Structure formats: structure tokens, C-alpha cells
Amino acid sequence: MSWWQYAFMQRALLGGVIVGVITAIMGVYIVLRGMSFMGTGIAHAAFGGVALGLLLGLDPILTAMGFCVLVAWGIGFVTRRGALKEDTAIGVWFAATMAFGILLLGLRQGYNVDLFTYLFGSVLAISPADLKGLLLIGALVLGVVLALYKELLFVTFDPEAARVAGLPEGFLYYLLLTLVALTVVASIKVVGLVLVSALLVIPAAAAYRWANDFWVMMVLAVVFSVVSVVAGLLFAYALNTASGATIVLTATAIFAASLALAPKHM
Amino acid sequence: MFPWLRRATSTLDIPPDVPAIEVRDVYVSYNGHPVLQGVSLTVPQGSFWALLGPNGAGKTTLLKVIVGLIKPQRGTVRVFGRPPEALGPWRRALGYVPQHQRVDLYFPIRVKDVVMMGRYGMLGFFRRPGPEDWRAVDEALERVGIPHLRERPLHALSGGERQRVFLARALVTQPKLLLLDEPTAGVDVAATQSLYELLRDLHKSGMTVVMVSHDVGVVTQFVDSVACLNRRLVAHGRPEVVLTADTLSDMYGCEAVFFHHAATPHLVVRRHPPEDAS
Numbered sequence: 001m002s003w004w005q006y007a008f009m010q011r012a013l014l015g016g017v018i019v020g021v022i023t024a025i026m027g028v029y030i031v032l033r034g035m036s037f038m039g040t041g042i043a044h045a046a047f048g049g050v051a052l053g054l055l056l057g058l059d060p061i062l063t064a065m066g067f068c069v070l071v072a073w074g075i076g077f078v079t080r081r082g083a084l085k086e087d088t089a090i091g092v093w094f095a096a097t098m099a100f101g102i103l104l105l106g107l108r109q110g111y112n113v114d115l116f117t118y119l120f121g122s123v124l125a126i127s128p129a130d131l132k133g134l135l136l137i138g139a140l141v142l143g144v145v146l147a148l149y150k151e152l153l154f155v156t157f158d159p160e161a162a163r164v165a166g167l168p169e170g171f172l173y174y175l176l177l178t179l180v181a182l183t184v185v186a187s188i189k190v191v192g193l194v195l196v197s198a199l200l201v202i203p204a205a206a207a208y209r210w211a212n213d214f215w216v217m218m219v220l221a222v223v224f225s226v227v228s229v230v231a232g233l234l235f236a237y238a239l240n241t242a243s244g245a246t247i248v249l250t251a252t253a254i255f256a257a258s259l260a261l262a263p264k265h266m
Numbered sequence: 267m268f269p270w271l272r273r274a275t276s277t278l279d280i281p282p283d284v285p286a287i288e289v290r291d292v293y294v295s296y297n298g299h300p301v302l303q304g305v306s307l308t309v310p311q312g313s314f315w316a317l318l319g320p321n322g323a324g325k326t327t328l329l330k331v332i333v334g335l336i337k338p339q340r341g342t343v344r345v346f347g348r349p350p351e352a353l354g355p356w357r358r359a360l361g362y363v364p365q366h367q368r369v370d371l372y373f374p375i376r377v378k379d380v381v382m383m384g385r386y387g388m389l390g391f392f393r394r395p396g397p398e399d400w401r402a403v404d405e406a407l408e409r410v411g412i413p414h415l416r417e418r419p420l421h422a423l424s425g426g427e428r429q430r431v432f433l434a435r436a437l438v439t440q441p442k443l444l445l446l447d448e449p450t451a452g453v454d455v456a457a458t459q460s461l462y463e464l465l466r467d468l469h470k471s472g473m474t475v476v477m478v479s480h481d482v483g484v485v486t487q488f489v490d491s492v493a494c495l496n497r498r499l500v501a502h503g504r505p506e507v508v509l510t511a512d513t514l515s516d517m518y519g520c521e522a523v524f525f526h527h528a529a530t531p532h533l534v535v536r537r538h539p540p541e542d543a544s
Binding site: 032034082147148150151153154157158160161162163164165166167208211212213214216217 | 296330333334335353357360362364368369370372373374375376379380383384386387388389391392394395419421435
């Protein structure tokens with residue numbers, strides 16, 4: 001039997017591709033706005049959310065989604081009020097929510113068998129229900145990004161000018177944070193929360209080196225990301241290595257090649 | 267209910283006697299540090315102003331207060347008689363050119379698309395730019411003299427060219443009031459001169475122009491009024507009347523002499539009491 005005939009491998013590929021597409025798209029906004037650390041922060045906050053869900057007996061992913069959206073809004077709020085710098089706010093939340101998660105897991109009786117799945121992902125254990133959830137989030141991200149393409153472009157390029165032009169810049173900022181939080185949490189089952197920020201940043205950063213148009217950067221980031229996921233999964237299958245790590249290292253190889261070969265020197 | 271959902275209508279009937287800008291007793295402070303202390307200023311329609319002052323004088327802050335980016339702790343701001351956050355359909359009458367060094371100069375975008383952003387506010391959500399909008403982009407590029415750069419990526423431009431792109435973005439809605447923050451920063455001398463000439467032409471075509479500058483010299487040849495700012499308004503009026511030794515010393519906190527000879531005005535700043543009068 002060939003690798004592509006296994007149902008788990010088909011689900012892994014489909015799930016991986018959806019994750020690759022949505023992380024690449026949100027990653028373009030994150031890289032261009034200089035918010036790379038935000039992805040890392042939200043991913044680590046997901047740990048607290050997952051732990052909360054496990055402790056309360058709720059769906060860990062759904063709980064983490066709600067939790068991360070609130071954390072992202074909180075970081076955005078203190079940053080926009082000028083109370084704290086963005087990286088300071090993330091630095092505080094990132095550690096606090098991790099600690100909160102560890103504390104909660106300590107309260108939970110018994111062996112935390114699921115924890116490893118959320119930390120490092122298990123793309124080969126994606127269930128049909130997981131796939132449905134991923135499709136839903138994927139449709140939401142794609143729908144919003146297509147519908148608000150020009151508005152999100154303007155606030156990403158020049159938020160102040162966008163506000164003066166009359167765009168609801170604050171609303172669009174929180175919308176972007178919400179989509180990033182949903183994308184991150186939806187992806188942790190596949191690549192794990194430790195590595196999800198890599199998929200947000202690396203394909204977009206590689207695409208940035210090549211693109212002279214915003215939409216080209218987005219398309220290239222998606223292509224780099226999907227190639228990394230598919231090639232990474234095949235390498236992982238062939239070499240019997242950890243799937244999330246193999247995907248991220250494949251993406252890193254594409255980034256290194258872009259750094260060396262791309263025409264845009266800076 | 268949702269004004270940004272509608273496409274703005276094209277007619278703007280702003281009464282000509284209403285001041286373009288009216289700032290009354292504005293106070294702004296950041297973390298307890300005062301930046302603007304009781305600034306009042308009226309800019310009539312059709313005038314050409316330079317807002318002068320040293321670094322940290324609050325020039326950029328005042329401009330941001332006028333366009334509604336910063337809400338003053340005290341005082342009122344009116345643009346065409348309306349609060350800047352409630353301009354409604356008159357918002358497109360306001361053209362704003364922020365300091366262009368703030369944006370990512372390697373952002374993947376072409377000149378035509380940067381200029382088109384100026385139309386997004388009046389386009390409304392979910393609407394794609396149409397032929398009318400692209401015509402406005404071409405006209406704006408023509409007006410600032412860079413139609414040949416239309417397809418260029420932003421990162422392949424010089425400082426002066428880039429500044430014209432941001433000027434074109436502000437002009438693409440055919441504004442009545444143009445506000446520029448340090449438009450000549452990072453622009454070479456020749457390009458600075460031609461940028462000022464361009465602004466003078468825009469002013470002559472009936473536009474109110476207000477530009478922030480720390481260049482007390484050349485700019486005063488072009489404008490009809492200056493406002494000297496150093497947290498409070500030191501003086502304002504016609505440049506040759508306002509720019510006296512007393513004003514400049516108030517503004518810069520040191521002895522300064524401003525004089526015209528030949529074509530270019532000069533500013534001489536002295537840190538010590540004068541040793542010989544000349």
C-alpha cells in the first residue's frame with residue numbers, strides 16, 4: 001500500500017495544506033506589520049487555554065480559541081492605549097498564560113497524555129472532526145481577507161493615513177488580531193503550539209524578499225507554505241521524523257534560499 | 267449608521283467663509299509631559315502656511331490633532347467648521363501627507379496602488395476601485411509630475427520621488443485642505459525646491475496648504491503665513507513680520523537673527539550674547 005492510500009495520511013495532507021494556507025495569509029499581515037512576536041505570544045497563550053479546557057472538561061481547542069482571542073485583544077488594547085510597548089505586553093502575557101496552564105495541569109489528576117499533542121502537534125492523528133473545524137476556520141479567514149482586502153492592505157501599510165482617510169482602523173486591527181488568534185489555535189493540532197509561529201513568519205518572510213505587489217507576496221507565501229507542509233510531511237513519513245519539525249525545517253530551507261537568491265536587497 | 271459602507275458623493279459644498287482650520291486653546295501632554303500648551307490658531311481657506319519650530323516643539327502633534335489622530339486633553343478643533351472625527355462626507359476634502367519615513371520602504375506595493383489607497387476611504391467597504399478611481403490616480407500622478415513612475419515598486423524610488431507619491435495619495439480625493447508633515451525630510455536640495463514650487467502651484471489653484479517644517483530658511487519664500495511653535499504658539503502672521511529676532515529667540519530659546527539678502531533668507535543662531543553687532 002502506498003503512503004497516499006492511508007486515510008490518516010490523506011487527512012494529514014489536507015489538514016496540513018489548510019493550515020499552511022491560513023498561517024501564510026495571516027503571516028503576511030504579521031510580517032509586514034512587524035508583529036512576529038504576536039504569533040509566538042498567542043501560541044503560548046493557547047497552552048493556558050488548552051489546559052483550562054482540559055481541566056473544565058470542555059473542548060480544549062474551542063476553549064483555547066476563546067482564551068487566545070481575549071488575550072490578543074488584551075495585548076492590543078494595552079498597546080494601543082500606549083500603556084505598554086507591544087513586545088512588553090506580549091512578553092508578560094506569554095509567560096503568565098504559560099504559567100497559568102502549567103498550574104492548571106498540576107491541579108488535574110492523572111497523567112496528561114494529551115499535552116504532548118498540543119505542544120508539538122500530531123499531524124498524523126488528525127480526526128475527521130478536526131478537519132471540519134479547520135475547513136471552517138479556513139473559510140472564515142479566506143472570506144474576511146478577500147472581502148476586506150483593500151482595507152486590511154491600507155491599515156497594514158499605513159495605519160495613521162488609513163484613520164485619516166476615514167477607515168475604522170481600530171476595528172480592523174482587532175479583527176486582524178482575532179483572525180490571528182483563531183488561525184494559531186486551529187493550527188496547533190497540526191504543527192503544535194511551539195512551532196506554529198514558525199509557519200506564520202517563515203513563508204511570509206521568504207515571500208517578502210521576492211514580491212513587489214501585496215497580492216504576489218500573499219500568493220507566494222501560500223505556495224511556500226503549502227510546499228513546506230507537503231514536502232515536510234513526505235520527508236517525515238520517509239525518514240520517520242517528527243512531522244511538525246520537518247515541516248518547519250523545510251520552510252526554513254525555502255527562506256534561506258530566498259535570502260540568498262531574491263532580488264530585493266536590503 | 268455605517269458611513270464607511272457608502273460610497274462618498276462627489277459634490278462638496280463647503281462655505282468659503284468658514285476657516286479651513288480653527289484650533290482653540292488646545293492642550294496635549296504625553297505621560298504628564300506637556301507637548302502643546304494652549305495653542306490657538308485660525309487658518310482661513312486659501313492660505314499657505316508653514317508651521318515652524320525646533321524638534322520637539324509639538325509641530326507633528328498639532329498636525330495630528332488637526333487631522334483627528336490625537337484627541338486634545340483640552341480645547342477644540344474644527345476643520346471646515348466640523349470636529350475632525352465627524353467630518354462625514356467632507357473627509358475627502360482633507361489631504362494628509364504624514365512623515366513618509368514611518369512606513370516600511372520595502373513594503374511590496376507599486377506607486378499606483380499607494381496612490382489608490384487615498385480613494386479607499388471614499389470608496390466604502392467591499393467596493394473595488396473603478397475606472398473613475400484609476401483616472402483620479404493618473405491625474406494625481408500627473409499633477410505631482412511622476413506619471414512615468416506609475417508601475418514602479420515603492421522601494422525603487424528616491425526620497426523625493428517617494429514624497430511625491432505620498433503627495434499624490436493625498437491629492438487623489440481632490441482635497442481643499444492639504445496638510446504635510448516635514449515633506450522635505452530625506453529629500454535633496456534640488457528636489458526640495460521643486461517640491462515647494464509644486465506646493466505653491468497647488469496653493470495658487472485654490473488649495474489651503476499647511477506644512478510642518480523645521481527649515482526656517484527657504485520655506486518662507488513660498489508661504490504667505492507662518493506659525494512659530496514651541497509647545498505654545500510663539501507668533502503667527504506674515505513671515506517678514508513674524509520672523510524677528512525676538513520671535514526666533516522665543517522659539518529656539520536662544521539668540522537668533524533672521525535676515526534676507528539676495529534670494530535666500532538666512533537664519534543665524536547664536537548661543538552666546540552678541541560680541542559684535544553686524
